[in-house]
Amino acid sequence: MTTIARREFLKAAALSAGAATLTVGAVRSFIPQARAGDVLAPKHDKLPVIDGNFSSYPPFEKWSSWREMSGNDWKRGGLLRHDVRVHDHMLVPTICNNCEAVCGLTAWVDKETLTVRKFMGNPLHTGSQGRNCAKGYAVQSQMYDPDRIPFPLKRAPGSKRGEGKWVRTTWDEALATIGGKMRETLTKGDAFSKKAIMHHVGRPNEIGFTPRVWASLGQDCQNSHTNICSASGRLASLLWVNDDRSSPDWENARLILLVSSHAADAGHYFQQSAGQIARARKKGAKLVVLDPRLSNSAGIADLWIPCWPGSEAAIHLAIAGRLIREKRYDRAFVKTWWNWQDLLDDKAELELLRDRGFLSKLPTGGTFEDFEALLVDLYGRYSLEWAAEEARVPVQKLQKLYEYVVYAGDRITSFYWRSTAAGNRGGWMSSGRTGILLLSLTGNFGGVGALGVEEGRILPIGGKGGAATTGETPAKVNEWNELSWPPEWPLASYELSFLLPHLLSDEEWQKRWRDKGLSVPSKLAVWIPRQYNPVWINPDGFRWIEVLRDEKKVELTFNPSPMWSETNWFMDYILPVGISGERHDQHSEPTNTEAWTGFRQPVLRVALEKMGWTPKDPARATLEAHMKAGLGEIWEENELWINLLFHHVDPDGKLGIRQFWESRANPGKPVTIPEYYDAVFGQLVGLKKAALEAAEKKDKTATTPLDRSLAAFAKRFPCYDLMRDRGAWTEKVDVYKIHEEELHVDDAKKSIKVKAPQFWAAGVEYPTASVKTDARTRQLYVETPEGRHNIGVVAEDGKWTTGFGTPSRKMEFYARWMKDWGWPEYAIPIYPRTEEQRKQMVHVVSQVHHSYMTEPNAFALNPIFRLSYNIHTRGGNSKWLMEISQNHNPIWMATADAKRLGFARGEPVRVRVVDTLSGKEAGYFVAQCQPTEGMAPGVLACSHHAGRWRLMNDIAIPGFEQPLHALRLAAPRAEMHEEGATKHLSYVEGIKPFDVAKTKEFGDRGWPFSQMNGDLDNITWDGLSGVWQNAVHHPHPDPVSGMHCWHQKVLLEKAAPGDRIGDLKVDIGATFATYQAWRDQLCRPAPGPGGLRRPEHLKRPWVAITREAYKMPTKA
């Protein structure tokens, strides 16, 4: 019954036209009137939108002024509120620097105080789609860390490295001294001088700028951290498709086969991958996790297979074997895309496989059917029962996995990056070499829901700013640095960087190769780590300390570093540079099936410039902006290198370096950031088009003088301006099956342009008429004076496709070049089945294989699982991350093992580290025991991402008003004792609460940011449950990939009287003997075919090397 007559409002209704405008506009649709990026970006249906309209972020056009209350203002709310405080923010996009996923961020810069109030996601970044993990949001706490370094520091005159005595210096003095030393070195011009200035990168997070620096210096000295990270994982991909890294299409998969917790809860790209995996699961995908540890991922998986470390190869091959036996594989894919003909044609290789017991007979013909018969013979004998025994898991688990594989069909993906690849000898085999066999056998390569390659999904353009400088591209370097690419590891996928101190110490090794005619350096003139803390994170850290202390081996050291680290104690200069929102970097990663790039920016500089500020020196704008904003004398590496090289290393241009950093627009001046990055981003066709449109629009809509000035800037630097505004750009979407792309035939010129067979060479062009087709293999090839050059593959429909990046242009099931380089028994995916085979094939058997666990207290230690809230060294300068991680790394062990050995929860345990090849014992560390049902018996887990230390509380700086402090949030104070080669470290004082006092020099809001850090009187963690285990780790260089194989064999014992958690003792003579044993007993050194140091088709980062340098000198 209607009780109120609505008709009484009818007349009013008729009069209500226009009344809607009376509202104050408190309720708004999230729909921006002109939606962010609609005009500019390719249409993208994965942004955080609902029904194609709504976004959870402020509309893009309001990023220059977005008003809202802060959390603190809300806390004062309710009836006790006196007023409503509204902050006017500028949202400046940047990208995170805390891991390699480089998710989008927006810095919410308070325009009144010039402080960043928070970091949130960037919805325009299609990789991260507006989301971040804890590490992304923690950037603000890193920015305002009270222990960050506020000005350049120099080792106090008269003190030794490691004494901890520092004086304040200026940027100009530091650049002049360092530049002078570099110039002096380069002026010599001999072979050694081209191997003398070593740059050693921990977290690169940029893609091209720094290699350009080293190329312009003419140094083969760009070193990465990859050999303690992903070198073995990459080798697997290089072997199969000559691509650096795999790129899964998680979102469209039906089976997600995770080898460890990587991807879903802690590892590379995890924040972005986890979202994609969650969406796939919502659509019905199954999640399977192979990991001895019940990680977060394993805990929510459909199937957890707690396999023994390194046994993944057995599982991959057993599943593949059953698929082959039951003929449930993708015949068409295998027939077209594997290079099976190469194996059938190599009788010697087949005989070797037969003689080693992997084949019962030799194939009789050369057809695909013959190859299929060979597959049955080769892999059919890898049974699930055998694999279950090898992996020490119930066979039912493998049967279930098989069912999932069959269910998922052509939608299976995985990711081979760290985990088994990083932990085990032969990790490249146990991960991707056998894993990609399983995937490609089922047709799961390159397509939707499958594993793909990075090519096409990554935009490596950061080094391509040559259009902005007077010299465009530096010449190739005509030297080969044996310290980064030692002859023992000709197939290493990346530099042997973790062995740098060993190689510098090993005079016998140096002499051995010098006697053979090589110019092996015995020292470095300058060593520069970059976001790298090898003393702490590398195995055998005391060896690093020994070498860094030696001023004859390393003459000058400087660290561009935002924060203190264990390595910084041994530097001559510490130069404070910025973190995520304080530096310029172009970066791109294949985190999904698109090609996107992000742009890291100094957000305070951008905010200031958009508000009309201009620097005194345009080439030092970031430093000036940070000083103006009270952040401290914080610079960035781009401008640092440009200024160092231009003004100090090559001030007169005589060394030929200056031209690569001299502005083309303003000759005689260093190139500026807008000039350089406008050229960089101008490389992308789609971006450039959108940038020109955006600049035009700015020009047309400018009303105020500031608007007009910004529009003029945009017209001058459209591509840079677009990225300054957006922080991210997606150039391509749906990048699949790039091996099926057509070759580019120029009909007018009657020629075809293809990739050269050598990694170091540019593309080559052949007359179309010279292209021949191999009727049996469908390969397209050209006969050249150097032999047959395969250039593509004829597809089923007759199209000329590019194929893969391998020498055969096929997926290389059989990598003949491995055989050519002395590894014939590993040229196909393979794993020993018998004890006899295991002894013959030790190179692909984990150093912690269970057969080595001969003592009752012997265990395989897994130290490399990541924690989603910790980031190697960079976690230590975030109070928020430290609060949730507490620098706590107990040693997790199976409940049954703890009971058997009588260890109780929380009890200190001595962990003795022994090597299964050299037989040497490195020493021990004392860790806190944590029994759990979440560990496979016989395996231990203790993450090496915690266990920091500092040697002193206060670092007095003469003349400065208060001492600096190192790592007060992350590191207990430790004492170091050394007796010759025997080193000890023990914690003497835990982390404590403290007050932060402001300084006169930097003011109320400036360093050390007392207004932001009032809560540090309430620290609740002491850090005394962690341990620096890396120091006691043997270095284990994989004989093929060069990767440090992280897992260690350990013997557990009750703690001795007086032992405290965190104590450690190591004999660096024993660890040195282990490095030598792995090198000399396992490696097969260069030269290879043609007297080369390395196969020419294989990637060799970072600077381009001449063909001449590939040739290994020999003494006549």
Add this chain to the structure above:
Amino acid sequence: MDARARSGLYAFFSRIFVRELDDAAVEALSGPLGRELLPELQGTDEPALARDPERRVAVLDADFVSLTIVNLVPYESFYRRNDAMVEGGVTNPVAQFLKSYGFETDLAQARALASDHVGIELETMAILCAHEAEAAERPDVAYAAHIRGVQRSFLSEHLLAWAPMYFFAVERCAHTTLYREAARVAMRFVASDYEALCAEVTP
């Protein structure tokens, strides 16, 4: 009554209760719509008083502050939570309702503590009605019907669950005809609109 007209009426009442009058609002009170909806007001000196900024502040704005800040609490959570606290964060049920339909509130614009302020809830109805009108004009009859269902839910789950108490309190406490009459008429309008929606919308 068409959706566009209903949107206008909700907007009119929202404006009165969301914050103090400004010149545009004063114009509306004296215009045809104001005269139709608030006849009693027209017989007082308040329309003239409202045109004088000083007297407006002294009389009408003072009453507004009394009715929305000092003596009464115009927030849904105050009436519906057991602890009678205003729920200011993102967990505010109205904020969540709005977010789920793609809306956000600019609390600074409304000068409100939370999204469940009576003025914001009335404005929400104005927006929903406007969206319905747009859908009907496209025409997208099904989507327009869907939005009417959303309106009905919002009225039953939010506005009508507490606003009557608030409006009755305003009627009792108001010192000015404007707010006393506006509260009474707003109440009648909202109730009648809900009745009409219930009659039209099939659950």
